[in-house]
Amino acid sequence: MLFDWPSTWLSAQTAIAATLVAFPLAFAFGWRISLDSRAALAGRLLRLLPAPVLLAAWWSGSFAWMFAAGILVATAALAREAAALIAALPSPWFESLRTLGAPAWPAAWPSLRSPLLTAAAWTAARVFLEALAGLLVRGASR
Amino acid sequence: MIDIRIRCRGPQGDALDAEWRSEAKSTLLTGRAGAGKTLLLRALCGLARPDEGRIALAGQVVFDGPAGVNVSPARRGVAFIPSEPSLAARLSVRDHLTLACRASGRVERSRQVEALLDEAGLIEHAAHDAAQLPPGLQLRTAAARALIAQPKLLLIDEPVRGLDANLIDELRGAIDAAVNGHGVRVVVCARGSEAGLDLAQEVLLLEDGRIARQGSGAEWLDDPGNEATVRWLDRHAIVEAEILALDPGRRSSRLLCQPESEQPFEAAAPYFPGLLKGARIRVAIRRDRVQASGRGPGLPCTLNEVREAPVSIRLRFTNGLAADVTRREWEPFRHNKVWNVEIPPEAVRLLR
Numbered sequence: 001m002l003f004d005w006p007s008t009w010l011s012a013q014t015a016i017a018a019t020l021v022a023f024p025l026a027f028a029f030g031w032r033i034s035l036d037s038r039a040a041l042a043g044r045l046l047r048l049l050p051a052p053v054l055l056a057a058w059w060s061g062s063f064a065w066m067f068a069a070g071i072l073v074a075t076a077a078l079a080r081e082a083a084a085l086i087a088a089l090p091s092p093w094f095e096s097l098r099t100l101g102a103p104a105w106p107a108a109w110p111s112l113r114s115p116l117l118t119a120a121a122w123t124a125a126r127v128f129l130e131a132l133a134g135l136l137v138r139g140a141s142r
Numbered sequence: 143m144i145d146i147r148i149r150c151r152g153p154q155g156d157a158l159d160a161e162w163r164s165e166a167k168s169t170l171l172t173g174r175a176g177a178g179k180t181l182l183l184r185a186l187c188g189l190a191r192p193d194e195g196r197i198a199l200a201g202q203v204v205f206d207g208p209a210g211v212n213v214s215p216a217r218r219g220v221a222f223i224p225s226e227p228s229l230a231a232r233l234s235v236r237d238h239l240t241l242a243c244r245a246s247g248r249v250e251r252s253r254q255v256e257a258l259l260d261e262a263g264l265i266e267h268a269a270h271d272a273a274q275l276p277p278g279l280q281l282r283t284a285a286a287r288a289l290i291a292q293p294k295l296l297l298i299d300e301p302v303r304g305l306d307a308n309l310i311d312e313l314r315g316a317i318d319a320a321v322n323g324h325g326v327r328v329v330v331c332a333r334g335s336e337a338g339l340d341l342a343q344e345v346l347l348l349e350d351g352r353i354a355r356q357g358s359g360a361e362w363l364d365d366p367g368n369e370a371t372v373r374w375l376d377r378h379a380i381v382e383a384e385i386l387a388l389d390p391g392r393r394s395s396r397l398l399c400q401p402e403s404e405q406p407f408e409a410a411a412p413y414f415p416g417l418l419k420g421a422r423i424r425v426a427i428r429r430d431r432v433q434a435s436g437r438g439p440g441l442p443c444t445l446n447e448v449r450e451a452p453v454s455i456r457l458r459f460t461n462g463l464a465a466d467v468t469r470r471e472w473e474p475f476r477h478n479k480v481w482n483v484e485i486p487p488e489a490v491r492l493l494r
Contacts, residue, residue, distance in 0.1 A: 092224035096284070099187045100242045100291040101216035107241060110232035 007135035010063060015128035018070025019078075019120055026075045027116070030082025031105065043083065047076045058134030070127045077126065081119040085112050144169075144186075144295070144327070148195030148205070152181040158192075158351040166344035167321045170359070171331045173348035174374075179331045180225070182348065183297045186329070187222040188215035200294050200327075221288035225300040228284050231273040235264050235283050238272050242291045254290060262286040262319065278312035285316035289324050296320050298330045307453065310337050317341065335375050339363060347371070366426055369493050378426035379464035380493065385421045388413060394487060397425065405461035407441050411490040424493040427463065429456065431489030434465035436475025440482035457481065 029046075032039035050072040057065035089111060094104045143165050150158040158178040171179050184190035186197065188204065191212060197205040199220065204213040215222075229238060239255045259265050262282055267275060272283045281301050288296050301313050313330065320326040330342060339345055339359025347355040355362070355371070366372045372380060386408070387396040393413040400406050401422075409427075417423065433440070434457055443459035450456075454466040463483055475481070 089230075090227050092226065092228050093230045095189055096222055096224055096228045096288075097241065099189070099215045099218070099220055099222040100288065100293075101244065102242045102291070107230035107233055107238075111230065 004136060004139060007132060007139060010066065011128050011131035011135060014063065014066040014070045014131045015124045018067055018127050019074045019124040022071050022074035022078055022123070023116075023120055025071075026078030027082050027105075027112075029075065029079040031086060033079060033083035034086040040083070043076075043079055046072070046079065050076055054130065054134070057131070058138055061135060061138055066131050070131065073127050073130065074120075074123045077123045078116070078119055082112070082116060085115055143198075143200060144329075145198040146182075146186070146195070148185055148192040148197060150178075150181055150185050150190060150192040150195075152178070152184075152190065156181055156351065158182055158185065160348070160351065160353050162346065162353055162356070164344060164346075164356075166327075166342070168317055168328045168342035169330070169344045169346055170337070170339065170342040171329055171346045171348065172333065172335065172374075173354075175333060177348040178351040179333075179348055180299055181351075183222065183299055183329065183331055186295070187220040187297055188213065188218050189222065219292075219294040221291055221293035221296050223281075223284045223288055223296070223298045223301070227273060227280075229272040229280055229287075232271055233273070234269050235259070235272045235275070235286075236268040238283060238287045239290050242287045244291055258286050258290050261323070276308075277306070278308045281309065281312045281316060285320065289320060289326065292324075293326060296326050296328045298328065300331050300333060313337060314341065335377070339375070339377075347374075363428060364491070366491060367494060369424065369426075372426045372493065377430065378428050378491075379432075379458075379462060381425050381427055381462050383409075383411075383423050383425050385414070385417060385419050385423065388417070388419055390415075397423075397490070399425075400462050403461065407461055407463075409485045409490060410487040412487055414492050417492075426491045426493055427485060428489045428491070429464045429466045430454075431486055432463065432465040433484040433486070434467055434481045435471065436478045436481060438482050440484040442480050443483045445479055445481060459483065 033043040050069060053072055054069040057069040086108060089108055093107055097104045097107055144162065146160060146162045148158065148160055156176050156178055158181045160182060171182065173179050181190055185192050192205060192207065194207040196203065203211055204218045205211060236255060236259065239258060240251060243251045243254055245251045245254050259268050264282060264286060267279060272280060317328050320328045339362055343358060345357060345359050345362055346353060362375065363377060366375055366378060369380065372378050381399045383397040383399045384401045385395055386398050390413055395411045395413050397409050397411050398406055399409050443461055443463055445457060446460045447458040448455060454468055455472040456464065456466055458464045465483060
């Protein structure tokens with residue numbers, strides 16, 4: 001398979017844009033998942049959603065579909081990571097702040113920042129490779 | 143005022159069936175592990191939902207089972223400092239206070255935070271990672287963070303583990319700042335009595351989820367009641383005795399202590415109504431009232447054990463007596479094996 005600059009560029013744009021959009025969504029969603037069992041169920045369902053959108057993106061090859069698929073893939077992966085990281089934080093931090101009526105996420109953010117940014121970098125790489133693979137396969141089959 | 147009548151079950155199977163009314167500005171809540179202390183605090187601040195009952199704080203009903211009232215933790219005006227770790231990592235002392243400050247407007251928030259940092263003596267630590275500070279400063283930070291939210295009631299769960307004098311001082315400072323500086327009622331939970339019964343106006347003993355005793359620390363020490371309480375208080379020596387003489391006119395008695403041991407000794411005691419001469423009893427002798435010195439009058443006692451407590455030195459003697467002395471009293475005679483001990487009659491209390 002030959003190097004295809006337009007596909008690589010489109011995949012890179014998709015990966016960066018999708019991860020940037022997915023990051024705050026995933027943080028908020030991961031927060032809900034770690035606190036609420038119903039949100040955890042929705043989180044499991046979210047993991048099923050990217051597959052058909054990814055297939056549609058590969059089939060169409062358009063940035064819009066690639067972007068949508070990228071957001072879904074990145075949100076699902078990052079939300080799971082964020083939920084696991086939040087659940088691992090000591091619960092007294094949050095309980096104490098709850099009684100004070102203070103928001104909990106600014107307290108948790110400094111501890112989550114580094115592992116979440118690392119996870120975001122990995123997710124962006126994954127979205128890039130999935131998009132590129134789809135586009136190259138699509139290009140080769142035509 | 144705190145007015146509670148609740149039944150509650152905790153996550154670890156611990157149960158609470160408590161009825162408590164209090165006007166005290168500060169309360170020391172105590173009892174063994176699993177007695178329901180933390181569960182009571184969590185029910186007060188709304189982190190645990192009672193199965194039934196009613197909780198009213200300063201005239202406001204915050205929980206009423208039959209009426210379906212359950213005010214959220216954020217709206218109860220009750221700040222909770224968990225046992226540990228209550229401060230988030232990688233967040234400075236200043237950030238912690240800013241997070242909890244409810245004042246509107248950046249300038250006003252900043253002014254309040256700086257004022258409280260100054261008041262709590264935390265200015266020089268304001269930029270430090272709060273979770274990395276020594277336990278005493280962490281407690282001070284947690285208390286300052288709670289006070290900036292202007293609660294009506296401050297709950298502190300087991301802040302003192304072991305006999306750390308510095309931490310006890312910090313705790314006293316935090317209670318004083320809350321009660322006298324901010325007019326906030328404080329409930330402190332502690333497993334043992336090492337923090338001192340004079341820490342709070344009122345002491346509450348929880349046993350198996352029920353309030354077994356309520357009173358001031360002075361009342362507890364003056365009349366410890368039963369042997370279990372005396373052992374928990376850890377402020378008395380328990381001594382077997384035989385009544386040698388009773389004088390109802392002078393309201394006094396004379397005891398032969400440890401009569402079956404190799405070192406029996408006599409002691410004056412208050413009058414014990416309802417008991418007869420020759421009766422065998424057990425008495426508690428308050429350590430801090432017993433006078434021990436390296437020289438001078440008194441009963442010669444051989445030293446058996448020396449323990450350093452936060453504010454005093456505990457001496458235990460081979461005849462079962464014990465005394466607390468200050469460091470200044472201890473230092474000149476630290477090599478003495480024999481100390482002279484005087485037992486004032488008011489130090490002796492009958493155990494029921």
